[in-house]
Amino acid sequence: MSTPTSNDEKFGPLVPDTPANPPTYDIKLTGHHVTIVPVHPIHAEALYAQVSGPSNASLFDYLFDDPPESLSAFRASLAKKAETTNPWTYTILLNTTSQPVGLASLMRMELPNRTIEIGSILYTPTLQRTPAATEVQYLFASYVFDTLRFRRYEWKCNDLNKPSIRAAKRLGFVYEGTFRQHMIARGRNRDTAWFAMLDGEWEGVKRGFEGWLAEGNFEQGVQKRRLEEFREG
Numbered sequence: 322m323s324t325p326t327s328n329d330e331k332f333g334p335l336v337p338d339t340p341a342n343p344p345t346y347d348i349k350l351t352g353h354h355v356t357i358v359p360v361h362p363i364h365a366e367a368l369y370a371q372v373s374g375p376s377n378a379s380l381f382d383y384l385f386d387d388p389p390e391s392l393s394a395f396r397a398s399l400a401k402k403a404e405t406t407n408p409w410t411y412t413i414l415l416n417t418t419s420q421p422v423g424l425a426s427l428m429r430m431e432l433p434n435r436t437i438e439i440g441s442i443l444y445t446p447t448l449q450r451t452p453a454a455t456e457v458q459y460l461f462a463s464y465v466f467d468t469l470r471f472r473r474y475e476w477k478c479n480d481l482n483k484p485s486i487r488a489a490k491r492l493g494f495v496y497e498g499t500f501r502q503h504m505i506a507r508g509r510n511r512d513t514a515w516f517a518m519l520d521g522e523w524e525g526v527k528r529g530f531e532g533w534l535a536e537g538n539f540e541q542g543v544q545k546r547r548l549e550e551f552r553e554g
Contacts, residue, residue: 341435341471344409344427350460353416353534354453357425357460360403360410364421365396368412371422371445383482384441385506402426408441413448413457422448425457427465429475437465438475452534455548458492459530466523473517480512489516491548493526525552 329335346359369392372380381388389395402410408428415422426441439461448454465474476494478485490496494516503513518526529552532538538545 336472339470341432341437342469343406343430343432344437344464344469346403346406346409348464350411350464351416352456352460354451354456355422355460356414356416357411357457358414360399360412360424362396362400362403364412365399366392368399368421368424368445369395371447372443377446380443380445383479383485384443386441386443410441413444415447415453422453423457425461427461435470435472436475437469437471437473438477439465440477452539452544455492455530456534459527459534462492462518462523462530463527466520466527470520472520474519474523476516476518477513478516479506480514482514486514489514493522493529493548493552494518495522528552 348357348359350357369389371377373389373392373395378388386398389398399410402408407430408426410424410426412421413423413425414420422445424441424443425439427437428440429438430436439458444454448457462474465471474494476485476489476492478489480486480499486496495518497515497517500513500515502510504511529548532551533544533546533548
């Protein structure tokens with residue numbers, strides 16, 4: 322005689338009818354170190370100076386955009402991004418200088434399923450490996466979960482992009498598998514590593530971000546505890 326099963330066991334739990342909202346360009350996300358604003362062609366000149374030239378070409382190794390060939394081409398690219406939704410592209414401004422130091426996009430939104438992805442992340446050398454870089458990800462995640470009310474927040478990258486994989490894990494995204502031969506990127510095979518953060522996980526991840534970013538966690542600019550330690554308790 323079989324044991325009766327509940328509908329939750331048979332079909333999965335019901336999802337509360339609280340729809341997510343799509344991102345907007347009418348925002349300003351402000352932290353201690355950075356402010357995130359909609360991308361605009363006026364950001365082109367300052368960014369171009371930091372990402373152009375052979376010495377910076379590796380910044381684009383795993384991006385869909387190629388290194389900019391000229392300032393005018395880069396400005397046109399930002400203008401096109403500013404007119405595009407899904408993805409929505411934003412500029413990262415450093416609060417101490419008000420200068421652009423990076424770009425990132427919210428993309429591949431599936432509104433009925435309340436899923437969205439962070440991607441096309443371009444950090445200039447000024448932003449890389451700084452508390453400001455981590456704060457960028459805290460501000461985006463807070464916007465996605467606390468303001469827009471998504472259930473699932475994704476991070477995907479080329480499986481060969483080991484720094485991106487390390488970053489995803491450090492930031493609290495959970496590895497879910499690798500999609501083999503997921504796409505062709507610049508004529509080459511790309512296996513894609515898949516990560517996600519869920520709304521039910523966000524409060525713990527959020528506390529970790531806030532603990533790590535607190536002023537008391539740094540002494541002369543050096544962290545006292547790693548971000549992962551704050552999530553571990």
